[in-house]
Amino acid sequence: MSSTRADTAARGPYCAMSELLRERFAARDLKLFSPRPAQSVQSGRFRTRFRGRGxxxxxxxxxxxxxxxxxxxxxxxxxxxxxxxxxxxxERERPVYIVCDQRSPMFFGSVNCFKSTLACHIGALLGWAALHSGDRVGTLVFGDSDFRDARPKRSKHSVLQLLQFLESYNHALQSPIASTGGLSLAQICKDLRRIATPGAAVFIISDLHDLDDEAEKQLFHLQRHLDITLIHLSDPLEQQLRAHGPLTITDGASRVQLPAQDTQFQRAYEARAAEHLAQLQARAQRLGLERLALSTADSHTQLLRQRFGGARRGGRQ
Structure with missing residues (x-):
């Protein structure tokens, strides 16, 4: 398949199974882990920073x-x-867990697609890439009130199950307004401690809107035994508020219209967004976790190829 189709951005408020299946072509260019020459007949394909014989x-x-x-x-x-x-x-492979956020706050987007749709495409792409590398693929997809998980398996069925979970949770979204008492990122991380096996690679795909002190605590315990990558999704409108006409803001129950010239509100809005981003960066640095930032305005295949492209990738061991 030509790279032109693979480089296009995700589209629309909902994902399509045909598009998630198509991600397998772009996944051929990705290497989630850096191979190394074998040192002996007992050497695995990857170095690991985790203690124990494994x-x-x-x-x-x-x-x-x-x-x-x-x-x-x-x-x-x-x-x-x-x-x-x-x-x-x-061990000659490393289990890979795709953890994908499909909660209500992800059901938002102003360019190309919603964050929830982008998350599905990234999850599918990483799942196919892991399978192409011969790794076992595990799944944890969560919504506002529940989640589905699947144990890692080295088979096409494991990726197809991931895609089914993604499509199901994605198409269940109706509003960006989260219900009270729903699942938090901290709760998901706590369940992940029970589900994921030590030494596994975990990709958490979310907008990280509730990466708070409790979630950081759970991630601290997780990163002692797992190789975690945070894939932070956002939308340009969340970072910078720009409009040529009046803005209508709603919380799902009431609406307020702001004049386009309300620069004070825009500055306060953007300052708060910058503060949230700085907090996320600080938490990731404290935990020693890699944070990849992707926007709905980006081509996810291009950015992931820059990070995980076989020839250009050298750091992740």
Missing amino acids: VDFEEVRLYQAGDDIRSIDWRVTARTQTPHTKLYSE
Whole structure:
């Protein structure tokens, strides 16, 4: 497939299954993890910063000079009266979890598409990229009141299940006004601690509007065992309020019209948006997490190719 179609931005208030399936073509250009040359027959494809062996048991054989005495199988040794040692092989893939926000505040957009639609396209693209790399793909898609998750599997079915969850939650959205008492990012992170296996790579796709102290606390616990990337979605209108005529603002129940020349309100609005962005950056830095920023005005395939393109990508280990 030509790169022209792959580079187009997501469109509309809702995603389409045909478009999510089409993301598999653009995913061929992405490498979520940097490969490294094998150091031995037991080497995996990726370095990991997580403690522990992270290995699978393979077999028991006779002890040889130079073997690690900590790997001696004492039961077999006692039974045979001959030293035996256990052999392990390192994991040759890393589970990938796609965590996608489909709550009401994501149902907003002024350019190209809504944030919720963009999140679906990014989730689909990352899922296909992980599958193309031979990794197991897990899913957690959440709305205002519930979520669906699926354990990581290395199969096309796992990605198709991800797409079904994305489409279902996306098409259930009706309003950007969130109901009270809904799921928070902190709650999702807490559930993620139970669901995700240590050493997995986690991509959290959200506008991060409620990344507060409690969510930061949960992310702190998560990042000790998981490789987390925050994909922060926004819309240009959320950052800069510009209009040629009067503005009508509503909270879903009442409406207020502001004159186009109300520069005081515009400055206050943009200052608050800048403050929120600065807080997000500070939290990500404190946690040591990577934050990728994408807007509904962007081509998500181009930006993700810049970050995860095989030839241009070197830092993520």
